[in-house]
Structures are given as C-alpha cells and as structure tokens.
Amino acid sequence: MSENIDKQIxxxxxxxxxxxxxxxxxxxxSQDRHSHLTWERYHLIGDALRGDADGxxxxxxxxxxxxxxxxxxxxxxxxxxxxxxxxGLAAAAAVAAVAVVGVLSLTGGGPGADGAGPAxxxxxxxxxxxxxxxxxxxxxxxxxxxxxxxxxxxQLAVSGSNGxxxxxxxxxxxxxxxxx
Amino acid sequence: MGKRNADRELVERVQDGDKSAFDLLVRxxxxxxxxxxxxxxxxxxxxxDVAQEAFIxxxxxxxxxxxxxAFYTWLYRISINTAKNHVVALGRxxxxxxxxxxDSEHFDINNRLxxxxxxxxxxxxxxxxxxxxxxxxxxxxxxxxxxxLRELEGMSYEEISQAMDCPVGTVRSRLFRxxxxxxxxxxxxxx
Numbered sequence: 001m002s003e004n005i006d007k008q009i010x011x012x013x014x015x016x017x018x019x020x021x022x023x024x025x026x027x028x029x030s031q032d033r034h035s036h037l038t039w040e041r042y043h044l045i046g047d048a049l050r051g052d053a054d055g056x057x058x059x060x061x062x063x064x065x066x067x068x069x070x071x072x073x074x075x076x077x078x079x080x081x082x083x084x085x086x087x088g089l090a091a092a093a094a095v096a097a098v099a100v101v102g103v104l105s106l107t108g109g110g111p112g113a114d115g116a117g118p119a120x121x122x123x124x125x126x127x128x129x130x131x132x133x134x135x136x137x138x139x140x141x142x143x144x145x146x147x148x149x150x151x152x153x154x155q156l157a158v159s160g161s162n163g164x165x166x167x168x169x170x171x172x173x174x175x176x177x178x179x180x
Numbered sequence: 181m182g183k184r185n186a187d188r189e190l191v192e193r194v195q196d197g198d199k200s201a202f203d204l205l206v207r208x209x210x211x212x213x214x215x216x217x218x219x220x221x222x223x224x225x226x227x228x229d230v231a232q233e234a235f236i237x238x239x240x241x242x243x244x245x246x247x248x249x250a251f252y253t254w255l256y257r258i259s260i261n262t263a264k265n266h267v268v269a270l271g272r273x274x275x276x277x278x279x280x281x282x283d284s285e286h287f288d289i290n291n292r293l294x295x296x297x298x299x300x301x302x303x304x305x306x307x308x309x310x311x312x313x314x315x316x317x318x319x320x321x322x323x324x325x326x327x328x329l330r331e332l333e334g335m336s337y338e339e340i341s342q343a344m345d346c347p348v349g350t351v352r353s354r355l356f357r358x359x360x361x362x363x364x365x366x367x368x369x370x371x
Contacts, residue, residue, distance in 0.1 A: 003360075010356040012186050014330060016337045022189050030193075030200050040207035041366050042359050046331040047211050048312035054211040055304025056224060058370070061206040063228075064235045068199060071236070076195035076243045 005029065006038055013042045036061075187251040194242050202242075206235050209252060213259050220263035224298045234262040311369050315362040323361070326354040 008025050011017045017025065029035035040061070047053045187208075193201035214231045221227045238258050245254055316324055322344070329335045329343060337355075341348045 006360065007352070007356040010359050011337075011352055014337065014355065015185055016352065017186075022186065026189050026193055026201065029204075030198055036200075036203055036207060038363070039204055041363050041370070043208050044211070044308065044366065045312055045327075045359055045362050048309045049316070049328075049331045051309070052211060052215070053305055053308045053312070054214055054301070055306075055308055056228065056298070056301035057210040057214050057231075058304065060210045060214065060228060060231060061203055064206050064210075064232050065199075065203050067232060067236055068202065068239055071239065073197050073199055074194065074239060074243050075197050 002034070005032075005035060009035060009039050010042060013039065013046075188247060191242065191245060191247065191251055194239070195245075202235075202239055205251070209255060210235075212252070213255065216256065216259050217263045220260075220267050224301060226266070230263050230266045231259070233266075234259040237262055307369060308366070311365050312362055315365040316358075319358055319361060323354050323358040326351060327358040327362075330355055 005025070005028065008017060008021065009029070012022055012025055029039075044053055187205065190201045190205050194205070210231065213234055214227060217230045217234065218224070218227045221230050234255070238255050241258065245251070316327065319327070325344060326340060329340045335343065337348045337351045340351045344351065
C-alpha cells in the first residue's frame with residue numbers, strides 16, 4: 001500500500017501522473033506526514049544530483065507550517081462560470097442587434113418604424129431615405145458608416161453568410177442627392 | 181487523460197482551503213528559496229527567517245494567484261522582494277544583482293558564487309550530496325541511467341522510454357526503484 005503511494009509520488013514529482021490520479025493522490029496524502037517527507041526527499045535527490053541540495057533547510061517547512069497555524073485559511077474568489085460557445089454566440093447576436101439598431105437610428109428609421117416586421121421587408125422593397133440633416137459632422141459620420149457597412153458586407157460575402165443584410169436599409173448609404 | 185502539473189494541483193488545493201497542500205510546496209521549493217534569499221541576506225539564520233516570511237507572504241497572496249505564470253516564478257518574485265525589504269529595513273543597501281531581472285530558472289549559477297553558509301550547513305549539504313552520489317553509483321545500470329536522464333537531462337518518461345528502448349511503464353518503475361534505493365540511504369542521514 002505504502003509502496004504504491006510512494007511510486008505514485010515518484011511519478012508526481014516528475015509531473016508524469018495522469019490528472020485524475022494526481023488529484024486523488026493529493027487528496028490521499030493531504031494529512032500524511034510520511035508521504036510529505038517522501039515527497040521532500042524525492043525532490044532532494046534531484047537537487048543533490050544537480051548540485052542544488054541545501055542542508056540548511058532542515059526543519060524550515062515545519063517552521064512555516066507552524067507559523068501558518070495562526071493564519072486564517074486562504075480561499076480563492078469563486079470562479080466565474082466559463083462562457084460556452086452557445087452563450088458566446090448569443091452574446092455576439094446581442095451585440096449585432098445593438099449595432100443594427102444603432103445604425104438604423106442614425107439613418108432615421110428602424111425595421112419596425114412603419115409597423116412592418118423585419119421579416120416582411122426585403123432590400124428591394126425599401127424606399128430610399130432622404131438625408132434629414134445637412135451638417136458636416138453628420139455627413140462625416142454617415143461617410144464612416146458607409147465605409148463600415150461596405151466593409152462588413154464584403155466580409156459577409158467572403159464568409160458566405162447573409163448576416164444582417166436583409167434588415168439594413170441599404171438605400172440610405174447610396175449617394176443621395178441633397179436637393180432635387 | 182493529460183498529465184497534471186503537481187504545482188498547479190497543489191496551488192488549487194490550497195486555494196480551496198487545504199492548508200496542508202502548501203506544506204508540499206514549501207518542501208519542494210525551500211532549498212531554492214533559501215539559496216535565493218541568501219544572496220541578499222548573508223546571515224544564515226536571518227536568511228532562514230526571511231525565507232519563512234516569504235513563504236508566509238506567498239500563502240497569504242495565493243488567493244490572487246491566477247496561474248498566469250508558473251508558481252515558482254511567482255514565488256521567486258515574492259522571495260526577492262521580501263529579501264530586499266528585509267535588507268532595506270535593516271538600513272543596509274540591497275545588493276543589486278543583475279540576475280534578479282533575468283529568468284528565475286537561471287539564478288542558481290550566480291547564486292553559488294555569492295551564498296554564505298554556516299559550517300554545519302555546508303557539512304550537511306556535503307553529506308547529502310555524497311550520500312546521493314554514492315547511492316547512485318551503487319544502483320544497477322538501468323536504474324542509474326533512468327534517474328540520470330530524468331534528473332540531469334530533464335527528459336520526459338516518453339523520451340526516456342525511447343532512449344532506453346523500453347515501455348513507459350518500465351521507466352516509471354525504474355525511476356521509483358532508483359529513488360526508493362537512494363531514499364533509504366538519505367533517511368538514515370536525515371532521521
């Protein structure tokens with residue numbers, strides 16, 4: 001029994017114990033002084049071979065642990081649950097939806113502005129929207145958005161995805177004459 | 181299933197409230213930490229006190245250790261800072277060692293040039309090394325080769341199995357039998 005544990009400690013010292021066995025061994029030797037001393041000497045053998053052994057450390061671990069008796073037990077903060085791929089997609093979809101709403105609000109309308117849902121509209125059915133503002137700043141923002149949406153759609157074309165294209169009022173980004 | 185880094189397993193256990201797991205980390209790294217601290221704190225008994233303080237600081241800080249670096253690299257920084265603060269608190273000028281800004285794995289070479297030891301400490305260190313070397317010389321060839329490849333060359337079990345043309349399970353057994361044999365000699369010395 002003890003030999004079997006010592007054999008596992010030997011592999012653990014080398015970092016060659018499978019994860020599950022390492023976890024079980026750590027649990028098993030937790031309060032076992034014999035195993036702790038075996039672990040220490042197995043490391044000491046390697047240190048001595050490499051010329052790193054140090055005779056001054058005898059008793060240091062016991063001193064440290066005695067001092068820690070008076071210390072409160074440390075606990076790490078609770079781990080946050082990892083975000084899985086489905087949750088990641090959901091987050092990406094939410095960001096995309098916010099982006100669409102933002103773009104539409106800047107261009108003066110939304111998919112439901114006239115009461116029709118996005119599924120009932122296509123790009124071909126959308127009427128051009130005239131610019132309502134003529135300030136330089138808004139024009140600059142609009143130009144940036146045009147470039148952004150063009151780039152975005154180019155990426156979608158490359159990736160073969162339809163993305164948000166059916167829901168975006170593309171007509172607004174075409175050159176629209178200011179004055180008829 | 182993948183291999184489990186022992187430090188990581190132990191750190192997580194400490195973070196989950198198992199204080200005794202920290203004892204294994206101390207026993208593994210006490211030699212390195214004492215040597216490191218001795219570069220700044222030349223009095224041997226003071227160096228042991230500072231090493232102890234460094235381990236206690238590390239224990240207190242462990243909840244914030246996220247594993248972005250290796251545990252020893254993190255412990256190395258704590259030990260250096262503790263030693264330097266100790267020197268400053270005594271009104272001395274901390275030694276400005278170029279290796280302290282270097283890789284923590286490479287401090288030992290400079291360390292051997294600067295460390296100060298007591299006659300008793302040097303005697304025991306020498307005895308430990310002599311005992312281990314004598315025990316290794318007495319090992320059968322296959323056990324001796326396995327332990328040398330592992331400890332001096334840092335080979336993995338897989339690499340040793342290829343070098344020695346034997347299964348990984350045999351490598352594991354040879355390393356254990358080698359350590360067991362050397363350990364019997366060491367126990368007599370240290371007990």
